Amino acid sequence: MALSGGVDSSVAAAELLHAGHEVVGITMRLWGGDSDTGCCSVADVDDARRVAQQLGIDHLVFNFTDDFHEHVVDPYVQAHRDGITPNPCIECNRHLKFHRLSERADLLGFDAVATGHHARIVQHDGVWRVARGHDPQKDQSYVVHMLPQRELARTLFPIGHLTKAEVRERATALKLRTAAKPDSQDVCFITSTGGRTEFLGTRIPFRRARVVDAVDGTELGEAESLEMITLGQRRGIGLPGGGPKRYVVGIDHATATVRVGDESMLDVDTMRVGDMVWSHEPLEGEVRVQCSAHGATNVATASVVDGEVRLAWHSPQRRVAPGQSVVLYDLTDTFVLGGGIAR
Amino acid sequence: MSAFTYLDHAATTPMRPEAVDAMLPFLSERFANPSGSHRFAREARTAVDDAREVVAEVLGAAPGEVVFTSGGTEGDNTAVLGTVARRGGTAVCPAAEHHAVLAPVEHVHGVVVASTPLGTVDLDALAQVLRDRPDVSVVSVMAVNNEVGSITDLAALAAVVREWAPQAVLHTDAVQAPCWLDLRTITPLVDLLSLSAHKFGGPKGVGVLVARQGVAYEPMVIGGGQERERRSGTHNVAGIVALAEALRATDADRPSELPRLTALRDRLVDTLMAELPGVHETVPRAHKVAGSAHLCIEGIENEALLFLLDEAGVCASAASACAAGAMEPSHVLAAMGVPRELGLGALRLTLGRTTTDADVDRGADAVVTAVQRLRRGRS
Numbered sequence: 110m111a112l113s114g115g116v117d118s119s120v121a122a123a124e125l126l127h128a129g130h131e132v133v134g135i136t137m138r139l140w141g142g143d144s145d146t147g148c149c150s151v152a153d154v155d156d157a158r159r160v161a162q163q164l165g166i167d168h169l170v171f172n173f174t175d176d177f178h179e180h181v182v183d184p185y186v187q188a189h190r191d192g193i194t195p196n197p198c199i200e201c202n203r204h205l206k207f208h209r210l211s212e213r214a215d216l217l218g219f220d221a222v223a224t225g226h227h228a229r230i231v232q233h234d235g236v237w238r239v240a241r242g243h244d245p246q247k248d249q250s251y252v253v254h255m256l257p258q259r260e261l262a263r264t265l266f267p268i269g270h271l272t273k274a275e276v277r278e279r280a281t282a283l284k285l286r287t288a289a290k291p292d293s294q295d296v297c298f299i300t301s302t303g304g305r306t307e308f309l310g311t312r313i314p315f316r317r318a319r320v321v322d323a324v325d326g327t328e329l330g331e332a333e334s335l336e337m338i339t340l341g342q343r344r345g346i347g348l349p350g351g352g353p354k355r356y357v358v359g360i361d362h363a364t365a366t367v368r369v370g371d372e373s374m375l376d377v378d379t380m381r382v383g384d385m386v387w388s389h390e391p392l393e394g395e396v397r398v399q400c401s402a403h404g405a406t407n408v409a410t411a412s413v414v415d416g417e418v419r420l421a422w423h424s425p426q427r428r429v430a431p432g433q434s435v436v437l438y439d440l441t442d443t444f445v446l447g448g449g450i451a452r
Numbered sequence: 453m454s455a456f457t458y459l460d461h462a463a464t465t466p467m468r469p470e471a472v473d474a475m476l477p478f479l480s481e482r483f484a485n486p487s488g489s490h491r492f493a494r495e496a497r498t499a500v501d502d503a504r505e506v507v508a509e510v511l512g513a514a515p516g517e518v519v520f521t522s523g524g525t526e527g528d529n530t531a532v533l534g535t536v537a538r539r540g541g542t543a544v545c546p547a548a549e550h551h552a553v554l555a556p557v558e559h560v561h562g563v564v565v566a567s568t569p570l571g572t573v574d575l576d577a578l579a580q581v582l583r584d585r586p587d588v589s590v591v592s593v594m595a596v597n598n599e600v601g602s603i604t605d606l607a608a609l610a611a612v613v614r615e616w617a618p619q620a621v622l623h624t625d626a627v628q629a630p631c632w633l634d635l636r637t638i639t640p641l642v643d644l645l646s647l648s649a650h651k652f653g654g655p656k657g658v659g660v661l662v663a664r665q666g667v668a669y670e671p672m673v674i675g676g677g678q679e680r681e682r683r684s685g686t687h688n689v690a691g692i693v694a695l696a697e698a699l700r701a702t703d704a705d706r707p708s709e710l711p712r713l714t715a716l717r718d719r720l721v722d723t724l725m726a727e728l729p730g731v732h733e734t735v736p737r738a739h740k741v742a743g744s745a746h747l748c749i750e751g752i753e754n755e756a757l758l759f760l761l762d763e764a765g766v767c768a769s770a771a772s773a774c775a776a777g778a779m780e781p782s783h784v785l786a787a788m789g790v791p792r793e794l795g796l797g798a799l800r801l802t803l804g805r806t807t808t809d810a811d812v813d814r815g816a817d818a819v820v821t822a823v824q825r826l827r828r829g830r831s
Contacts, residue, residue, distance in 0.1 A: 138778035169755075169759060170778040171755055171778065172755065172778035172779050172780065174778075213755075213756060215829065216756055216825075216826055216829040217756060217759055217760065
């Protein structure tokens with residue numbers, strides 16, 4: 110059981126025990142640098158350990174800081190350098206929780222790895238699927254979309270059938286010290302005081318960007334740091350207030366140019382998705398597509414072209430920033446078919 | 453037969469029964485504060501002074517040179533920070549030192565000198581620093597390395613320090629020494645020496661800082677002026693009494709324990725090296741204390757190994773754990789030049805007073821089984 114020190118994984122461990130499993134709590138130490146919000150501060154490890162003690166299970170801390178750097182932090186920095194908007198929490202799930210940890214669990218003779226995600230694992234037509242969690246507000250199927258059959262068969266999400274309110278009720282009933290702990294929201298290696306700018310600013314050189322009108326090419330101003338700008342962004346691009354709302358509709362990394370225009374210029378009819386991981390096997394046809402952690406889904410027709418997935422939207426959709434995860438669900442919007450990275 | 457096999461005596465030792473017996477009255481009816489002026493207080497004061505004499509005798513020091521502390525870290529911190537606070541100047545220690553010395557040396561912007569592949573101080577590098585830095589006020593070098601068990605040649609070290617930095621105070625962290633070395637041979641070589649009771653069958657939370665006659669430092673804990681103004685705070689009477697009894701018994705048992713534990717350790721290491729390929733002794737046995745086995749095992753990660761050993765009922769250790777409890781890559785192995793990859797497979801097995809033949813058999817079995825399983829899983 111991956112114990113982060115939060116309320117979800119605390120209750121998940123209790124649920125597993127209740128179901129009769131033999132449970133060992135593992136906290137992964139991932140980030141050695143400054144942190145104030147994340148899942149691996151010493152205070153959070155203390156909470157995880159105390160919960161394990163309260164539940165009467167063993168608790169261990171595994172040091173995966175090297176892997177975290179290699180698979181999450183370094184690619185995060187490199188992506189910004191390349192003008193891409195990455196999702197580090199998804200990469201952490203992919204490489205740490207559902208790879209490094211499950212590999213270690215195998216080696217040590219565990220049958221399954223459990224986490225406190227709000228998602229469910231179901232069998233549908235004899236195939237394992239990640240299904241949406243019971244609580245629509247908290248559903249995390251998007252961030253665990255990358256689980257293939259082999260992992261799905263031995264992964265458990267013990268609180269996927271509960272709402273967040275029910276999770277907190279159970280934690281309170283069990284007198285767990287995490288019962289009232291606020292949810293973590295942010296990227297664990299970015300401090301709330303310094304933010305993304307400080308983190309990236311000490312690791313990569315920022316380039317000044319020319320801001321131009323997307324229609325006629327008129328020079329409108331200059332932005333501090335090209336690497337901090339994301340497609341669809343409206344604030345912080347060095348434009349004076351008032352006037353019509355202008356959005357970033359294009360970023361040319363080579364020439365350090367940011368093109369701005371009105372919102373409709375962000376709309377597209379198609380998009381490409383690379384690095385696709387299918388839950389079972391590749392599928393084509395009508396699907397529902399989710400492009401952010403708590404975003405709405407929209408219908409598209411998927412086709413596989415040259416190893417990439419091409420999505421044709423049924424109605425024009427806002428362009429997705431390259432680097433973001435794009436997750437395909439079945440048409441009833443119940444379970445994940447697969448997911449990849451927006452190109 | 454005990455339910456588990458304890459091979460982690462360098463982390464802490466089980467208390468000696470005679471030390472437990474010695475301390476119990478001071479936790480109940482003999483509870484008085486030794487600084488008081490009534491008969492109960494005098495009785496407690498007598499117990500502390502008796503303990504001080506016992507400790508002084510085992511250390512080859514004068515009773516007035518024995519300062520009771522809260523443990524090894526306090527003694528180490530006081531030696532470095534207290535000396536620099538009193539005399540200014542630069543603190544120096546080697547890279548493979550315990551963090552209780554390393555952290556205060558870095559805190560006062562001291563100099564960290566190289567360690568040898570044995571984990572001991574590089575005397576040439578030290579001499580160079582002492583020649584270059586006439587302001588060195590304290591040199592701190594551990595007597596026995598807590599991780600890999602290597603023994604410092606304190607006579608050679610003292611010769612270098614006295615030659616090149618006669619003004620400097622020489623401190624040794626001797627926390628890992630009492631079970632293995634006759635402290636009477638060490639104390640005369642140094643100015644300050646720290647000990648911790650729980651490493652030799654005493655309780656946790658009590659220790660000794662020996663400050664030789666005429667060696668002054670700024671006290672780190674000030675207030676009531678106990679311990680001749682060198683360490684304030686009400687005496688931990690029960691702890692001090694138990695420390696003295698544990699130290700006396702450890703010193704008395706040493707001549708018979710050394711050959712017994714050397715033989716057990718040798719059998720443990722020889723068995724592991726015979727049954728498992730790719731096992732390296734981190735420090736040759738001639739350079740280390742009797743109870744210590746430290747191995748680097750190829751092709752495994754010690755976090756996984758320790759889990760399997762724990763499951764098999766064997767208490768062992770790798771490097772030191774961080775504040776969160778995760779295994780950290782060892783700064784000692786890094787200082788010795790052990791490649792990081794090999795260091796990930798570091799395993800420390802440390803024997804002590806309660807270790808038996810059966811413990812060695814079970815420990816060796818468990819390590820062999822666990823390593824084979826982990827290697828199979830990886831291939």
